[in-house]
Amino acid sequence: MTIIAFVGAGKMAEAIISKLDLPSNIMAADVSKRRLGYLKKKYKIGLAKDNQEAFAKGEIVVLAVKPQGVGVVVAELAPQLGKTKQVLPLLVSIVAGIPLGYLRKKLPGLPIIRAMPNNPCLVGMGITALAKDNLVSGRQYKKVEAIFKAVGKVIGVPEKWMDAVTGLSGSGPAFVYETIDALIGGGVAAGLPRAIATKLAVQTVLGAATTVKKTGKSPKELREMVASKGGTTVEGLKIIKKARVKQALSRAVVAAANKSKIISKKWTS
Numbered sequence: 573m574t575i576i577a578f579v580g581a582g583k584m585a586e587a588i589i590s591k592l593d594l595p596s597n598i599m600a601a602d603v604s605k606r607r608l609g610y611l612k613k614k615y616k617i618g619l620a621k622d623n624q625e626a627f628a629k630g631e632i633v634v635l636a637v638k639p640q641g642v643g644v645v646v647a648e649l650a651p652q653l654g655k656t657k658q659v660l661p662l663l664v665s666i667v668a669g670i671p672l673g674y675l676r677k678k679l680p681g682l683p684i685i686r687a688m689p690n691n692p693c694l695v696g697m698g699i700t701a702l703a704k705d706n707l708v709s710g711r712q713y714k715k716v717e718a719i720f721k722a723v724g725k726v727i728g729v730p731e732k733w734m735d736a737v738t739g740l741s742g743s744g745p746a747f748v749y750e751t752i753d754a755l756i757g758g759g760v761a762a763g764l765p766r767a768i769a770t771k772l773a774v775q776t777v778l779g780a781a782t783t784v785k786k787t788g789k790s791p792k793e794l795r796e797m798v799a800s801k802g803g804t805t806v807e808g809l810k811i812i813k814k815a816r817v818k819q820a821l822s823r824a825v826v827a828a829a830n831k832s833k834i835i836s837k838k839w840t841s
């Protein structure tokens with residue numbers, strides 16, 4: 573049984589804990605005792621008295637605090653290296669924007685995986701990108717893959733792609749939420765009650781994404797299937813083209829990726 577210890581037991585840690593159905597032993601550490609009490613009661617997990625205990629006992633230690641908390645946590649964990657156990661734990665950081673290089677420098681000798689999950693992991697429909705350093709064994713990587721498969725899909729990437737991944741799948745859910753909101757607004761403006769517009773918009777986005785996935789056709793091919801000449805859809809597409817909506821969405825991804833790059837640089841300097 574693998575002992576998985578969470579350092580920071582907030583929303584993302586709970587999303588993973590709630591879906592894990594592996595032969596594993598889960599424990600968590602958090603500054604909030606109330607939070608820990610809630611998780612223990614709801615998921616029957618073990619509690620660590622502090623971050624050091626989670627680090628000492630976990631075979632896989634998932635770092636799941638906010639970026640501003642990382643400095644404090646690594647300073648607590650670093651003195652533990654070498655004195656806790658013979659086999660070092662595998663560290664999995666889900667903290668956005670913190671490069672492997674920073675963690676490697678602060679916690680030398682530890683095998684580390686940097687993970688970028690996204691908001692739909694909260695409902696088991698996320699996608700997580702994993703970038704590993706060269707101390708991680710194939711077996712360790714597979715275990716971590718299994719953890720994130722519990723909350724969605726998993727994709728392995730080189731770390732140099734992490735900023736782009738952050739811009740697309742990390743920030744992307746917000747762009748899609750905006751799109752859904754806009755579709756709902758359109759439905760309401762066209763005369764529908766909000767509840768009906770919401771139901772139609774949500775299933776339309778879910779259905780369109782599933783169609784891209786299941787047919788293997790490109791979004792462009794599928795768009796052409798829907799937009800027959802002289803029909804209703806082309807009227808809407810004309811507006812989208814004129815307002816450069818596609819370009820704006822692409823630029824949003826690039827802007828988010830660039831911001832991620834700037835944040836990451838702060839941690840390497």
Ligand SMILES: NC(=O)c1ccc[n+]([C@@H]2O[C@H](COP(=O)([O-])OP(=O)(O)OC[C@H]3O[C@@H](n4cnc5c(N)ncnc54)[C@H](OP(=O)(O)O)[C@@H]3O)[C@@H](O)[C@H]2O)c1
Binds near residue numbers: 584602639645667
């Ligand atoms: N949520 C997402 O969709 C998402 C997606 C991708 C990546 N991430 C990454 O996942 C990480 C966690 O995000 P989240 O949304 O789960 O945040 P969260 O809900 O705020 O969880 C963080 C938890 O860590 C606790 N904490 C703070 N300082 C600590 C310390 N020194 N030692 C132990 N625990 C400490 C916090 O307690 P207090 O609240 O009392 O401070 C909180 O319970 C972030 O770094 C974020 O970048 C999140």
